[in-house]
Amino acid sequence: EEEKETFYQKHGVKLTITAFIAQAITKALQSYPLLNASLEGDTILMKRFINLGIAVSVNEGVIVPVIRDCHKLDLPEIAKQIASLAVKARERQLHSLDVQEGTITMTNFGMTGTMIGIPIIRYPEVAxxxxxxxxxxxxxxxxxxxxxxxxxxxxxxFDHRVLDGLYGCGFLNELKKLLEHIKDSSTKALPQ
Known part of the structure; x- marks a missing residue:
């Protein structure tokens, strides 16, 4: 709790597990880029950027605003983007561009107390x-x-037309490793 308060005092935003997970996903995608692709017909389009969609619960259901170029952001910037987009979503202040061009999405259903869920892919994303x-x-x-x-x-x-279970499990293991070492995690942006 003391670290959270220090983070808030320094960066002006609340530090949440969602920000850590978002950063870890972005880092893990460097080793598993197929999860950041899209499927257009029979063609797999690899993306050079990571636009991470963050599912936000609103009265009408769920909306997914996008953190653009998430791979260029450090942890405080990711936390600020998540907080800002969530407020804009709940206040119906999102612009159409705020919800377009995501390359992969994350949803945190743990906020409801649910331990396990199977979220649905947002086409043309593959995961x-x-x-x-x-x-x-x-x-x-x-x-x-x-x-x-x-x-x-x-x-x-994930979409089995793009990747198989072994590749998906490799990504999950990388994500697990990154999250288990949160305190060792750099708050710097990812190398270009």
């Missing part, structure tokens, strides 16, 4: 990442001791 609730679990440690750890459930829905 969507779902984040469930963070829960405390008893976990065996490498030295055979037992510890209580926070567990975050992550799901990935």
């Amino acid at each position: 969507i990442v779902g984040a469930g609730a963070i829960t405390k679990k008893v976990v065996p440690m490498p030295d055979d001791s037992i510890a209580i750890r926070s567990i975050l459930w992550i799901s990935l829905t």
Whole structure:
């Protein structure tokens, strides 16, 4: 909590798990670029940019504003974009460009207490990442001791016409590794 307050004082925005997940997705896509492609007919279009859609719950359902060039942003900038787009979505202030040209989407249904979900892909995107609730679990440690750890459930829905399960699992394992080392994560933008 102290780190969150320090982050808020320094950057003027609340630090949430959604921002960390968004940054980790962006980093993992560097090794798994097929998940950032689109499918146009029978053609796979690879994207040189990452426009991350963030699902936002509104009274009428869900709307997905897009963080453009997310790969060029550091953690505070991602957090500010998420907060700003969520407010604009809930106040019906989004422009049409705010919800177009996403390359991959994430949804955080964990805010509702749901641990696991299977989100639906937004065509022509080929993947969507779902984040469930963070829960405390008893976990065996490498030295055979037992510890209580926070567990975050992550799901990935992807188009099998573009990639297979092994590739998707590789992405999830990379995402897991990045999220397990959040404190080691750089707050700098990704290299170009």
